[in-house]
Amino acid sequence: MPALPDHGLYVITGCAGLSCAELLDKTEQILASGAAMLQYRNKNAEASVKRLQAARLLKLCRKYHVPFIINDDHELALMVNADGIHIGRDDISCEEARKALGPGRIIGVSCYNELDRAITAEETGADYIAFGSFFPSRTKPHAVQAGTELLCMARSRLHVPIAAIGGITPENAGGIIDAGADFVAASSALYDANDPAVITRQFVRLFNWQTAGDIGGGDKDEH
DSSP: OOOOOSSEEEEEOOOTTOOHHHHHHHHHHHHHTTOOEEEEOOSSSOHHHHHHHHHHHHHHHHHHTOOEEEESOHHHHHHHTOSEEEEOTTSOOHHHHHHHHOTTSEEEEEEETOHHHHHHHHHTTOSEEEEEOSSOOSSSTTOOOOOHHHHHHHHHHOOSOEEEESSOOTTTHHHHHHHTOSEEEESHHHHTSSOHHHHHHHHHHHHHHHHHHHHHOSOGGGO
16 A cells, blocks of 8 residues: 655545546546545435546555555445545544544544644544635535634644645645645635646645755755
8 A cells, every 4th residue: 555645736636517427537637647545525426436436546545655545434434445544523533433434544533723622633533634624615614713823723733644625726736745744635716627647747746845945955846
């Protein structure tokens, strides 16, 4: 199974209005353009559709050597042999997830705008933490709001990677990365785009500039 990356674009599937073929086509464009990790999130499909989509998305992730994460559903994750799950407040606990999945799979935990929740999640076995929403989001229009100051505080308290989520686009992701996010998660920005490969490469360049700036000690805007 692929290991959890250090940083990069964390893709969350946008399934609404897409056929299975369209979902797979857009996802392959995104993965081929440099995405670091993929989460399958589909709240409205029947179980049989989810199994089919998850199995086919897993094959794409294996082709491009990126981790495949299932949103909420540890039973589906085990069924298709996914690399891990992502859980929220209303899902099973991190301890229960680890017991169900075993030691080798990735567990991510949504912590919204709550640093204390993130600290507890790390202590109970989370492999990465997600905060957000940082901007208004079409995927979750009523989500609580988080600010970049939370990322700065979390960076000094946590030892696991931090993902930022919620309305993130290539235009606003730079400040989120600068504030301490290891991953930026995107869904609508990619799946609603006419050319998701172009948008993916724009996200990836932000991380490349960040790495170049860290190595060279210069301003990433000069690259």
